[in-house]
Amino acid sequence: MKWKVPSWGLLVILLAAGAVLQLAIHLEVINAYWALVVTYMCIAVISSLGLGIIYGFSGQFALGHAAFMGLGAYTAALITRYMGVAPWTFAIALVGGALLAGGVAWLVGLPILRLRSDYLGIATLGFGIIVRVLFENSDKVIPVTAGARGMTGIEQPDFVFLWAFLLLLGAIIVARNLRFSSPGRALLSIREDETAANLMGVDVVRYKTIAFVLGCSYAGLAGGLYAHTFLFLHPSNFDFIKSFDPLLIVVLGGLGSITGTVVAGTAWVAVLEGLRLVLPGEVLEWRYVIYPVLLIAMMLTRPQGLFGTSEAAILRPREAEAPAAPALATEVTADGTHP
Amino acid sequence: MTYVLQQLLNGIQLGFVYALIALGYTMVYGIVRLINFAHGDVFMVGAFVGYFTLRALARVTLAGASWLNGILLFLLAMLAAMAACTLLNVTIERIAYKPLRNAPRIAALITAIGVSLFLEYFSSLKFVFGPNYITFPSPLPAQTWEVAGLRISAIQVLIAVVATLLLLGLNYIIRYTKIGKAMRATAFDRDAARLMGINVDLTISFTFGLGAALAGAGGVLYVSAYPRVHTFMGIIPGLKAFTAAVMGGIGSLPGAFVGALIMGVAEVTAKSLYSTMADGVAFLILILVLLVKPSGIFGRAEVEKV
Numbered sequence: 001m002k003w004k005v006p007s008w009g010l011l012v013i014l015l016a017a018g019a020v021l022q023l024a025i026h027l028e029v030i031n032a033y034w035a036l037v038v039t040y041m042c043i044a045v046i047s048s049l050g051l052g053i054i055y056g057f058s059g060q061f062a063l064g065h066a067a068f069m070g071l072g073a074y075t076a077a078l079i080t081r082y083m084g085v086a087p088w089t090f091a092i093a094l095v096g097g098a099l100l101a102g103g104v105a106w107l108v109g110l111p112i113l114r115l116r117s118d119y120l121g122i123a124t125l126g127f128g129i130i131v132r133v134l135f136e137n138s139d140k141v142i143p144v145t146a147g148a149r150g151m152t153g154i155e156q157p158d159f160v161f162l163w164a165f166l167l168l169l170g171a172i173i174v175a176r177n178l179r180f181s182s183p184g185r186a187l188l189s190i191r192e193d194e195t196a197a198n199l200m201g202v203d204v205v206r207y208k209t210i211a212f213v214l215g216c217s218y219a220g221l222a223g224g225l226y227a228h229t230f231l232f233l234h235p236s237n238f239d240f241i242k243s244f245d246p247l248l249i250v251v252l253g254g255l256g257s258i259t260g261t262v263v264a265g266t267a268w269v270a271v272l273e274g275l276r277l278v279l280p281g282e283v284l285e286w287r288y289v290i291y292p293v294l295l296i297a298m299m300l301t302r303p304q305g306l307f308g309t310s311e312a313a314i315l316r317p318r319e320a321e322a323p324a325a326p327a328l329a330t331e332v333t334a335d336g337t338h339p
Numbered sequence: 340m341t342y343v344l345q346q347l348l349n350g351i352q353l354g355f356v357y358a359l360i361a362l363g364y365t366m367v368y369g370i371v372r373l374i375n376f377a378h379g380d381v382f383m384v385g386a387f388v389g390y391f392t393l394r395a396l397a398r399v400t401l402a403g404a405s406w407l408n409g410i411l412l413f414l415l416a417m418l419a420a421m422a423a424c425t426l427l428n429v430t431i432e433r434i435a436y437k438p439l440r441n442a443p444r445i446a447a448l449i450t451a452i453g454v455s456l457f458l459e460y461f462s463s464l465k466f467v468f469g470p471n472y473i474t475f476p477s478p479l480p481a482q483t484w485e486v487a488g489l490r491i492s493a494i495q496v497l498i499a500v501v502a503t504l505l506l507l508g509l510n511y512i513i514r515y516t517k518i519g520k521a522m523r524a525t526a527f528d529r530d531a532a533r534l535m536g537i538n539v540d541l542t543i544s545f546t547f548g549l550g551a552a553l554a555g556a557g558g559v560l561y562v563s564a565y566p567r568v569h570t571f572m573g574i575i576p577g578l579k580a581f582t583a584a585v586m587g588g589i590g591s592l593p594g595a596f597v598g599a600l601i602m603g604v605a606e607v608t609a610k611s612l613y614s615t616m617a618d619g620v621a622f623l624i625l626i627l628v629l630l631v632k633p634s635g636i637f638g639r640a641e642v643e644k645v
Contacts (some may be wrong), residue, residue: 031517061445115633118374123629125578126622133619148615238409246453251449285470288460293393295453296435304443 024065026243042164043222045265048249050218056256058211059191065126067131070238072097072228074221077154085157094224101220102213109212122286128240133236150234180317254305259312341488354603355502359557360580361595367528369572369590379577380458383557385420392416413478417559424555427549432547463570477567521537588638
């Protein structure tokens with residue numbers, strides 16, 4: 001996997017935009033609530049990009065994403081609890097959270113990734129519930145987590161939004177480089193047809209594990225950011241229901257499309273928060289009535305997601321770099337198999 | 340020993356209710372390969388319809404003896420719930436799933452999640468069912484009998500009898516009626532079934548309706564035993580029932596039944612031993628079963644043709 005940045009110019013512009021936004025938050029031009037919202041956008045997209053690698057790229061129907069996010073969140077929160085929230089300890093905490101989530105994913109993945117399609121989905125969903133139950137009982141081993149009462153006393157590091165934003169850019173670049181590299185093509189071939197990929201010499205088990213571990217590390221990283229943005233962790237924040245959120249985002253954006261995931265993730269948070277703004281207080285409980293209606297309407301009108309499998313031009317490799325790229329842009333199969 | 344048997348009995352009681360939900364999941368999955376996440380919420384609607392029917396009939400006396408009266412009222416509430424759920428699920432299928440029958444499978448799954456959220460939050464609105472917990476009035480007197488040291492409640496007998504009759508009825512429909520044959524044929528090969536002159540759309544609608552009727556009955560039975568009705572009550576039983584269906588081998592009816600009994604017994608046993616871990620144990624069993632037999636206990640391993 002060669003390190004390539006899609007466009008240096010755009011990257012500089014984005015970095016500047018992130019810095020300006022952070023400055024606006026710091027000077028309270030943007031109030032604390034909306035600062036949380038934009039930070040959460042970054043977190044939701046990072047986590048969804050992770051599921052995009054697992055499900056969108058390699059086609060593994062995993063429904064335990066929230067659990068890995070929770071593992072990252074609790075790990076990072078515990079690390080900063082004992083080491084403080086200086087930038088370098090915060091970095092250690094985030095890396096620690098991502099590594100732990102990835103490590104657990106590897107251990108769990110060894111046996112569980114043999115399962116296919118819906119069986120994999122329900123097994124990972126079950127794993128997610130087991131992890132939530134463990135969080136609820138975690139105070140018996142680590143009293144600080146406070147189990148089912150929820151963990152408090154997490155300190156906020158400086159410039160959390162900027163951290164989330166920079167890590168999001170990094171996450172996009174890594175996912176994009178993976179997508180157009182040789183391992184990435186191996187993952188896509190597994191998604192399209194596992195048997196054929198195997199026959200063509202792709203080490204299916206190895207690549208599925210790589211995708212699962214990397215995707216779950218994304219979730220762990222997002223979890224670490226989540227813990228230090230909201231400063232309160234409760235097992236119900238990482239319940240199996242929450243695993244559907246990144247799934248919705250990945251499917252709404254278009255399976256395997258990084259562009260789609262970024263757009264859908266941002267829009268998803270924006271719609272949920274926007275409804276809160278638009279609806280007057282007395283009908284606020286309609287928020288979660290309107291949201292599923294939008295979701296169903298969206299799926300009925302565009303079942304392949306916003307972007308299908310296509311990428312924005314900026315994320316596509318230039319012709320000279322990857323001559324094989326156009327051949328990969330196959331449409332999602334419609335014959336009832338999991339794409 | 341008595342304690343173990345008592346837990347087993349309580350577990351089977353729960354397992355029967357799970358079986359009624361699990362069968363709906365597994366039938367729908369068998370015929371359209373869709374994990375119908377909204378099924379648990381149909382079960383919730385059934386419980387509410389049962390509650391409102393019983394409340395409306397509170398002053399009605401159908402028979403002289405209070406026992407007979409209670410049973411008759413209960414059956415009426417259950418029939419109302421079954422009818423309402425059938426109507427609801429058939430409507431959902433027509434609006435939300437049918438247009439997606441030839442789309443990627445994940446699109447229908449996301450729609451199912453949407454329908455599930457819609458049912459939960461729409462019914463939480465004040466003018467629908469409301470967001471509060473409601474106590475379900477027990478249709479039967481709180482009678483228990485001692486048999487060989489085991490305590491058996493009237494509700495347990497009712498659940499066992501009603502669930503068994505429903506399961507026998509289902510078995511009859513699927514094995515010995517024309518529509519049952521059509522269901523099996525459609526589940527086996529939809530295109531071939533259509534070529535043989537089977538009305539596939541009608542058969543699929545019937546399957547959704549049949550599954551929902553069982554879920555509705557399950558809902559009323561569930562709240563008779565655990566008398567708390569609220570709009571999010573369907574999520575966890577629905578999930579457990581689905582897990583049971585997967586454990587038994589999804590698409591297999593006896594598998595769903597056996598899986599549901601295992602889930603019920605496992606849950607009750609785990610609760611009696613260590614209550615806060617109970618939810619985890621059931622899913623641990625699921626993962627272990629799948630690792631040994633990746634297509635479930637009664638599931639056939641699908642041979643992939645190359």
